[in-house]
Amino acid sequence: MVENLSDLEIIELILKGQKSNFAVLVSRYQQAAYKLALGILLQKADAEDAVSDAFIKAYMALPGCRKDTNFNSWFLKITYNCCLDILRKRKKFQSFNGLEDTIELASDEDPLQDLVDREHKEGLWQALNKLNHEERGAVILKYYNEASYLEIARTLNWPMGTVASRLSRARDKLRNLMEGGSTDE
Template identity: 30%
Template sequence: MGDTGGALDELDDGLLVARAAEGDEDAFAILVHRHGGPLLALAYHMLGNLPDAEEAVQDALISAWRRLPEFRGDATFSTWTYRIVTNRCLNVLRGHAPPVSLNAVPEPTAHGPEGEPARAAESEAATQALAQALGNLPSAQRACWILRELHGMSYAEIAQVVGESEPTVRGRLFRARRTLMKEMASWR
């Protein structure tokens, strides 16, 4: 990143966005480095496989770079890029049925003695069932659930990301949770 890389690392996102909007590629690279991991995790949770997730994030970041001069700062850079990635993933999901990947769902932590094969098998089966249930949710509900439960976003943040009102987000989360509870009832 040259001599300015260290100095740029110290800047907050707002200043980096302003510099990147003026064409500073180093500033944008730092933003990508700061936010790329969570964006990839979001895409992976939504799409269920790494190649599609990487492509969605790459497309979203290219779009963000091109649209930076239009960025008004109404939301944080993070929220803005989450929205771009979420929309890209929703477009991918509308194009084909989402693959179900066991890796897209976080592995529950095992309790008890190490090496319990029965417990490990049950945990794996529950993870697979949750991945299947998530894959069956409508994409808008899945996006809200993933943003809330896996990324810890508030209702207001989710509303900004998905471009809907908070009551709409709450409704989608309610329906997603209800569906998941029904589909996972045998695992309680």
């Protein structure tokens, strides 16, 4: 079963001409990439476009993907760059139709816990919207994609030594915003 193979083994098969195996990588990473793209772009349609473009770019770049490369972090960097392309287009054509301030969050199994959490989650999402795209990217990479500081530094092109302080600053801003303050505090 191709589904049980490692990313590297699948890439080798694709490079030997078995294109259809790329679908396994798409199934494996599309949702993680989407969460990152949605967190940065704050719009579902743009996030889907970014993920779609990222997979095409990754496919074209597969021959250059080194054997020691972690496909997940390599692909998340491509996704992040596709998000930056969309942000640049928005700036150029001023085509952004507004943030998705309210997003439908999935319910927890426990209704009581769900009631308590829902308000906090919506507050956090709105606070996250108020960070800049790099800070949002760092928070999502760390706390959703569980990336290391080194992977965050590589993805966002940040100097390695600044990741801890920048991430901490983003967390401080989130906390202030959730407590009703502003990002300047």
